[in-house]
Amino acid sequence: xxxxxxxxxxxxxxxxxxxxxxxxxxxxxxxxxxxxxxxxxxxxxxxxxxxxxxxxxxxxxxxxxxxxxxxxxxxxxxxxxxxxxxxxxxxxxxxxxxxxxxxxxxxxxxxxxxxxxxxxxxxxxxxxxxxxxxxxxxxxxxxxxxxxxxxxxxxxxxxxxxxxxxxxxxxxxxxxxxxxxxxxxxxxxxxxxxxxxxxxxxxxxxxxxxxxxxxxxxxxxxxxxxxxxxxxxxxxxxxxxxxxxxxxxxxxxxxxxxxxxxxxxxxxxxxxxxxxxxxxxxxxxxxxxxxxxxxxxxxxxxxxxxxxxxxxxxxxxxxxxxxxxxxxxxxxxxxxxxxxxxxxxxxxxxxxxxxxxxxxxxxxxxxxxxxxxxxxxxxxxxxxxxxxxxxxxxxxxxx
Amino acid sequence: xxxxxxxxxxxxxxxxxxxxxxxxxxxxxxxxxxxxxxxxxxxxxxxxxxxxxxxxxxxxxxxxxxxxxxxxxxxxxxxxxxxxxxxxxxxxxxxxxxxxxxxxxxxxxxxxxxxxxxxxxxxxxxxxxxxxxxxxxxxxxxxxxxxxxxxxxxxxxxxxxxxxxxxxxxxxxxxxxxxxxxxxxxxxxxxxxxxxxxxxxxxxxxxxxxxxxxxxxxxxxxxxxxxxxxxxxxxxxxxxxxxxxxxxxxxxxxxxxxxxxxxxxxxxxxxxxxxxxxxxxxxxxxxxxxxxxxxxxxxxxxxxxxxxxxxxxxxxxxxxxxxxxxxxxxxxxxxxxxxxxxxxxxxxxxxxxxxxxxxxxxxxxxxxxxxxxxxxxxxxxxxxxxxxxxxxxxxxxxxxxxxxxxxxxxxxxxxxxxxxxxxxxxxx
Numbered sequence: 001x002x003x004x005x006x007x008x009x010x011x012x013x014x015x016x017x018x019x020x021x022x023x024x025x026x027x028x029x030x031x032x033x034x035x036x037x038x039x040x041x042x043x044x045x046x047x048x049x050x051x052x053x054x055x056x057x058x059x060x061x062x063x064x065x066x067x068x069x070x071x072x073x074x075x076x077x078x079x080x081x082x083x084x085x086x087x088x089x090x091x092x093x094x095x096x097x098x099x100x101x102x103x104x105x106x107x108x109x110x111x112x113x114x115x116x117x118x119x120x121x122x123x124x125x126x127x128x129x130x131x132x133x134x135x136x137x138x139x140x141x142x143x144x145x146x147x148x149x150x151x152x153x154x155x156x157x158x159x160x161x162x163x164x165x166x167x168x169x170x171x172x173x174x175x176x177x178x179x180x181x182x183x184x185x186x187x188x189x190x191x192x193x194x195x196x197x198x199x200x201x202x203x204x205x206x207x208x209x210x211x212x213x214x215x216x217x218x219x220x221x222x223x224x225x226x227x228x229x230x231x232x233x234x235x236x237x238x239x240x241x242x243x244x245x246x247x248x249x250x251x252x253x254x255x256x257x258x259x260x261x262x263x264x265x266x267x268x269x270x271x272x273x274x275x276x277x278x279x280x281x282x283x284x285x286x287x288x289x290x291x292x293x294x295x296x297x298x299x300x301x302x303x304x305x306x307x308x309x310x311x312x313x314x315x316x317x318x319x320x321x322x323x324x325x326x327x328x329x330x331x332x333x334x335x336x337x338x339x340x341x342x343x344x345x346x347x348x349x350x351x352x353x354x355x356x357x358x359x360x361x362x363x364x365x366x367x368x369x370x371x372x373x374x375x376x377x378x379x380x381x382x383x384x385x386x387x388x389x390x391x392x393x394x395x396x397x398x399x
Numbered sequence: 400x401x402x403x404x405x406x407x408x409x410x411x412x413x414x415x416x417x418x419x420x421x422x423x424x425x426x427x428x429x430x431x432x433x434x435x436x437x438x439x440x441x442x443x444x445x446x447x448x449x450x451x452x453x454x455x456x457x458x459x460x461x462x463x464x465x466x467x468x469x470x471x472x473x474x475x476x477x478x479x480x481x482x483x484x485x486x487x488x489x490x491x492x493x494x495x496x497x498x499x500x501x502x503x504x505x506x507x508x509x510x511x512x513x514x515x516x517x518x519x520x521x522x523x524x525x526x527x528x529x530x531x532x533x534x535x536x537x538x539x540x541x542x543x544x545x546x547x548x549x550x551x552x553x554x555x556x557x558x559x560x561x562x563x564x565x566x567x568x569x570x571x572x573x574x575x576x577x578x579x580x581x582x583x584x585x586x587x588x589x590x591x592x593x594x595x596x597x598x599x600x601x602x603x604x605x606x607x608x609x610x611x612x613x614x615x616x617x618x619x620x621x622x623x624x625x626x627x628x629x630x631x632x633x634x635x636x637x638x639x640x641x642x643x644x645x646x647x648x649x650x651x652x653x654x655x656x657x658x659x660x661x662x663x664x665x666x667x668x669x670x671x672x673x674x675x676x677x678x679x680x681x682x683x684x685x686x687x688x689x690x691x692x693x694x695x696x697x698x699x700x701x702x703x704x705x706x707x708x709x710x711x712x713x714x715x716x717x718x719x720x721x722x723x724x725x726x727x728x729x730x731x732x733x734x735x736x737x738x739x740x741x742x743x744x745x746x747x748x749x750x751x752x753x754x755x756x757x758x759x760x761x762x763x764x765x766x767x768x769x770x771x772x773x774x775x776x777x778x779x780x781x782x783x784x785x786x787x788x789x790x791x792x793x794x795x796x797x798x799x800x801x802x803x804x805x806x807x808x809x810x811x812x813x814x815x816x817x818x819x820x821x822x823x824x825x826x827x
Contacts, residue, residue: 217739
């Protein structure tokens, strides 16, 4: 079996929904053993989030759950019971990493704070992801995606100037939390492995959002400029942004300036080549004129045609891919980006594979676990409970 | 008070050839954690690749290019905070030799040029591996180094769209929207940083180096995986829902008092709905049948949102947020850039930190997105001036003599001033 980057490490994931689970997914994909600790009977809240396979509610076939929990094991434990708590602490003794994304008060309230866990395992790394972090005046504030993106400073700049601001779609602040947790956890682990100690890593989704404003926040610091919304145009200029085309939407970049002449050539519209239309300033001042000139060609070509023909001219054109376009992409197919993953309830399905897949130490492909699927393996095999004891624990709702 | 410690990655050194955003953002994670990140540039190419700040602002500190505009770019100075800077002309043998010497004392090399550039320079993985067999070599073009589109030109502007994320971003059902930031870059960047750390752990265990080929597009698609799976399972290709939620209501963005001021509100449960009504002072409209249950609230969202806006318009966005949060309802002010920098939560956690730059001045920059209890990150220095650390790196780290360095300067292999009119403030 090929070597994995992170073989030999153990993670306990007390995660739900997106942020901690995405981090756990990455750690599992790069070779760690990730054991997901779920609530008996219900499991991770993501199991109840649709959409479901064939749109039929089933705790085992939620698309977000299946996607975010590939490669993990699942045990159930009621952490509110004293027995459940003790069993968790037994597992913490053997863990390198404990990952969680409860609200900051929750684990300390259960006697499972970083300090509590460090007593049984002083060398472990704990990574906590929360909306606003473990400290500060907003620590106990509630949030969903639109709130973290708004307060992080991202939403204000997305959308049309004369309409309400927009978030980036899906679960992006939560994904950023998971991504930052992945990197921070490994930094802490590397520190421990090179003579340092374990510690508590504190991820705030608000900070994750504010850390990626791409100089648009410091535009205020440096130039006293407020950055606002530009709709479908990148930086307000024509020919850099989204345009309707024959079968959907294209995403063109009419630059750099020295390539602008190619745009006129490609779109068979010589008037586009005039000097006034070539510069950044001109592309703002004359944006409506330029867009009117481009429109006939754009609207009569498909997004694939525009993408490939533009690239053939050395223009950095793209296209707005929907999910079907991703699956069809010859580039993604050639790079073996997609993988088939089988599952007892859905059969084999195609999933995106790894974000980054190093040769020589490839990503591990594995399905999401059924609820409590590994109770016997972990509680009997590792903690030494007998199967009869498990039945008793189950009857009492501990597992 | 930030504890000024060496950081968890002290002792790690990076030969950083990356530019624009994805690679530099990955390297900022390392710099803030104490690694010595050496940004490699050349006086031949200068610093032409930057984006202007929005609108009429030219993109320079205090809006002034000054006598050395290449050292005053907002985009560059923000993106390269914490790094050291050297110059070397990699097209000539003496420059390649400098890179070789630097690689010998570095833990990894990272580049995000277009596919093929490093190979053409004779600086691809096989060559660098022959210098240092356990080198970790990270190559991160937009679409990866293999496949029929490996030579396609990738701009950050398109990454969101190529990953499928634009399809689910926009006003409800009105088509895809652009985003203000090149979201694909940091998404790939931070994941890259994590995989590099994993590779460092791997090398510690096995002694082996690694070649890491990154497609920024693939790293970004991970963030729509659940939508992709919905397509595979149920045939839906993705659509836009704006500030709405699949099943929660109220859930939206509401106008507040003041110029272009907004607050986002999300009500999660019946209890929260009751708290929300109480916070608004139990207005008559909330007692209508139409708003009695979550299901029916979802069916009458437009009407409900108009009522809610009537309330939020009376106060500023922070007041709306804090009042609702005190009442146990999720709410978030939509912050403008100057408000984000001044926000009390960021202030309490010292998220914006100042760095003094010898030419541009002293400005605050955002930290990376995490804190560590024993080795918190901190911003150690401003971005480098062009070639600012040539003396430190070439003389102190690599042991070149004063004579050798003077010769390199004379031959223009190294230097601190760009040759020719290279600094283009516009993106083209």
